[in-house]
Amino acid sequence: MGYDKVEIPPEGKSVTVLDEDADEFDVPETPIIPILYGDGIGTDVGPAAQSVLEAAAHATGRDVAWLRIYAGESAREKYDENLPADTVDAIREFRIGIKGPLTTPVGAGYRSLNVALRKRLDTYANVRPTYHLDGVPSPVSHPKKMDMVTFRENTEDVYAGIEWDHTDDDVERVREFIEDEMGYDDIIHDGPVGIGIKPITEFGTKRLVRKAIDYALERGRDTVTLVHKGNIMKFTEGQFRDWGYEVAEQEYGDEVITEDTLWEERDGDQPDNSVVVNDRIADNMLQQVLTRTENYDVLATMNLNGDYISDACGAQIGGLGIAPGANFGDALCLAEPVHGSAPKYAGQDKVNPTAMILSGVLLFEYMGWDDAASLARDAVEATIASKRVTYDLHRQIEGGEKLATSEFAAAVVENIETLS
Numbered sequence: 465m466g467y468d469k470v471e472i473p474p475e476g477k478s479v480t481v482l483d484e485d486a487d488e489f490d491v492p493e494t495p496i497i498p499i500l501y502g503d504g505i506g507t508d509v510g511p512a513a514q515s516v517l518e519a520a521a522h523a524t525g526r527d528v529a530w531l532r533i534y535a536g537e538s539a540r541e542k543y544d545e546n547l548p549a550d551t552v553d554a555i556r557e558f559r560i561g562i563k564g565p566l567t568t569p570v571g572a573g574y575r576s577l578n579v580a581l582r583k584r585l586d587t588y589a590n591v592r593p594t595y596h597l598d599g600v601p602s603p604v605s606h607p608k609k610m611d612m613v614t615f616r617e618n619t620e621d622v623y624a625g626i627e628w629d630h631t632d633d634d635v636e637r638v639r640e641f642i643e644d645e646m647g648y649d650d651i652i653h654d655g656p657v658g659i660g661i662k663p664i665t666e667f668g669t670k671r672l673v674r675k676a677i678d679y680a681l682e683r684g685r686d687t688v689t690l691v692h693k694g695n696i697m698k699f700t701e702g703q704f705r706d707w708g709y710e711v712a713e714q715e716y717g718d719e720v721i722t723e724d725t726l727w728e729e730r731d732g733d734q735p736d737n738s739v740v741v742n743d744r745i746a747d748n749m750l751q752q753v754l755t756r757t758e759n760y761d762v763l764a765t766m767n768l769n770g771d772y773i774s775d776a777c778g779a780q781i782g783g784l785g786i787a788p789g790a791n792f793g794d795a796l797c798l799a800e801p802v803h804g805s806a807p808k809y810a811g812q813d814k815v816n817p818t819a820m821i822l823s824g825v826l827l828f829e830y831m832g833w834d835d836a837a838s839l840a841r842d843a844v845e846a847t848i849a850s851k852r853v854t855y856d857l858h859r860q861i862e863g864g865e866k867l868a869t870s871e872f873a874a875a876v877v878e879n880i881e882t883l884s
């Protein structure tokens with residue numbers, strides 16, 4: 465393997481995952497899975513998730529060789545750098561991985577390591593499923609109606625990060641260019657200004673929308689909704705919608721139809737095993753996920769919209785302690801929970817590891833280990849349904865038993881043994 469800045473799994477456990485040039489991957493019985501605990505509560509939820517995932521793998525006749533990788537605080541302590549090249553290389557080589565949260569300083573300091581990692585791995589689709597588990601308290605009356613998967617573009621829009629600080633000399637050059645050369649001289653107020661540019665490319669849009677449609681077809685989902693604010697930002701968000709429809713109309717034949725075709729040519733009769741592509745304006749979509757929840761399946765959207773919408777969906781199914789995610793590239797998956805490093809709870813063995821466990825479930829599904837994935841998910845659900853929960857859910861459940869992070873993980877492992 466030739467790495468210095470990772471922790472190699474025990475002799476005899478490692479198995480190379482795949483040939484470097486392979487497009488699709490062939491998962492061995494004992495794959496190496498790089499794991500990055502991350503900052504703050506990452507050191508609580510990381511080991512907890514690891515024990516559950518390992519138990520689910522064992523119960524389905526497999527094994528996992530974990531490869532500890534580092535970024536953020538742990539990498540600074542061990543290697544005096546934020547993001548060792550070995551971390552990125554290991555995920556690239558093994559094509560799979562799971563990570564906890566990484567802290568990003570607000571305002572000043574280094575830029576987001578999450579963004580750097582996503583860019584360097586070119587994991588262009590941030591995928592966030594939101595579904596309700598029995599027993600999880602919810603602010604809505606029918607949480608089971610929520611079963612959506614958001615595909616959030618991960619490399620452009622606000623993540624492209626082209627911004628100028630109001631104190632930066634360059635911001636005046638950008639202002640002059642906009643006003644003098646481009647002729648928009650009555651838009652920016654006088655005085656200090658911060659300016660940002662958001663690129664939305666045909667390449668970035670089409671590969672994201674393709675990923676969302678492929679997923680919908682593979683997993684038997686009915687619709688893919690393109691979410692945008694194209695009524696105001698016509699040439700970025702509006703163009704995202706148009707390019708998205710181009711993918712739907714030009715690349716899939718009869719398997720994919722637009723909502724217009726569905727109603728104009730088929731009177732609303734959707735063919736079996738097909739996906740309908742439609743679009744909604746982002747602010748309306750934030751209402752729709754509450755009022756017409758059951759009408760939506762897969763959402764495909766740009767970075768910022770995707771962040772807002774998936775958090776709004778996540779709130780309906782139990783919030784940050786529950787919400788899983790994964791970053792997908794071509795033949796590459798790095799799973800990670802939606803939540804951050806919650807520094808005030810770090811190291812207290814207190815927070816909920818469910819989001820990290822369910823992120824591992826997504827990874828297992830990606831690896832084709834659907835039985836291990838379902839087992840882990842069912843065991844989490846059974847544990848929560850029996851009211852054995854961490855503090856975040858405990859305060860909302862009458863008569864529940866409050867467990868530490870590690871105790872919750874142990875209870876899930878017990879349920880894996882009972883269910884298998």
Ligand code: NAD
Nearest residue numbers: 564565566567568578784785802803804805806815816856
């Ligand atoms: P956060 O998700 O870390 O925490 C917000 C609150 O949510 C916490 O105070 C806690 O009440 C709750 N919470 C989060 N995770 C929980 C869990 N597993 N169980 C129970 N409750 C949980 O968000 P923040 O405070 O906005 O961000 C803290 C840091 O994390 C920042 O530096 C931010 O940049 C970073 N962050 C990283 C990622 C990532 O690595 N992908 C994502 C979001 C935020």
